Amino acid sequence: MDPTSLADAGAFLKTFAVTDEDFRRVREMGETVLPHLDEAMDRFYDWLLAQPDYAGLFARSAALVHAREAQTVYWKNFFSGVVDAGYLAERAAAGATHARIGLPLSTYFAGVSYIFHVFCGYLKTGSREAVSQMILSCGKLLHMDTALVVETYGHLLNEREMEQSRALMEMSTPVSMIWQDILLLPIVGIIDSQRSQSIMEGVLNKIATTRARVFIMDISGVAVVDSAVANHLIKITKATRLMGCESLVSGLSPAIAQTVVHLGIDTEQISTFSTLRDALEEAFRSCGLAIRQLG
Known part of the structure; x- marks a missing residue:
């Protein structure tokens, strides 16, 4: 009252x-x-x-x-x-x-x-x-x-x-433009429904303002990946795709990969990479960019 x-x-x-x-x-x-x-x-x-x-x-x-x-x-x-x-x-x-x-x-x-x-x-x-x-x-x-x-x-x-x-929550989900048309979000800690919603809102707003073409979500710092977390990740990638932005997930450790397979989670809708470097290389290719060594 x-x-x-x-x-x-x-x-x-x-x-x-x-x-x-x-x-x-x-x-x-x-x-x-x-x-x-x-x-x-x-x-x-x-x-x-x-x-x-x-x-x-x-x-x-x-x-x-x-x-x-x-x-x-x-x-x-x-x-x-x-x-x-x-x-x-x-x-x-x-x-x-x-x-x-x-x-x-x-x-x-x-x-x-x-x-x-x-x-x-x-x-x-x-x-x-x-x-x-x-x-x-x-x-x-x-x-x-x-x-x-x-x-x-x-x-x-x-x-x-x-x-x-x-x-x-906002401080823990900083979406940054690391290159023209490429966004990066490193996630550390636990992903629950509330944080997932916060991430989605932040990412979609950033995509809308920057017109980014690729979004990389690095989960190497995520404490636990179970079916609920995987579903949250899938929802985020679907939402970014609707915004015309390709979504890449990096940081899948062997332990996380085994857990995902054991749970039988469908990852066909997610582009996954073991390291952030691999995801960056794919992002550059998608944007028609290439890194060359000078000298």
Whole structure:
């Protein structure tokens, strides 16, 4: 569930069973806690600055002042007992902030636990049952806030990992023009369906922009060649052929050749060569080129 996309905050409150009675108790606790908020913030930031994860975060005093102001606003909104779409968006933004600065969630949980313990220390009046009910109601709302922060935190980290994965994929599949009309792609590592798709897209785009006539794919660095890998290679060669570009596969070691034969894979659709040199010679012939020794 994406909290920032909820048109009705009531749906999210219902998920966490936060009721009007809970809000009444939250406001009641706020009446006791908020007069001591500055003192509570002093205690919280004394604790926070002693934590290793925050050692370099507040090197500038301006950053500390900004964080404290934001934290103060947070708790004033919390104890107001009013939750709407804006409230949910603010909590999601808190999760995004923690993700961007790279703070671990364990530190966030520890901080929430510490400050809530400080707040509970101000509840010195009223019956034990009333105090217990206030703490339980605030705990429900706090759990909802924490869930919003964690969900947003995880979502942003997943997006970051996907971006890094895409970047690494692009870096690991560099298609280069090594000669006029001849493209080369050395592949190292494992070929799976995702990487195969990335290779195909990169190769076809390169063929379209360079109008290359021959594409050499060197697989001498591929860790494993099985039926799935062979099928990926066949798909890539078929796609390049549709673009009017001949595809050559080099780097077939004896072990890979035996594996391909053992699996009964049809390689008639692939032009294969044991070495990159052999593939280059074939590429030159296809382009009407020849290498001659001078002198």
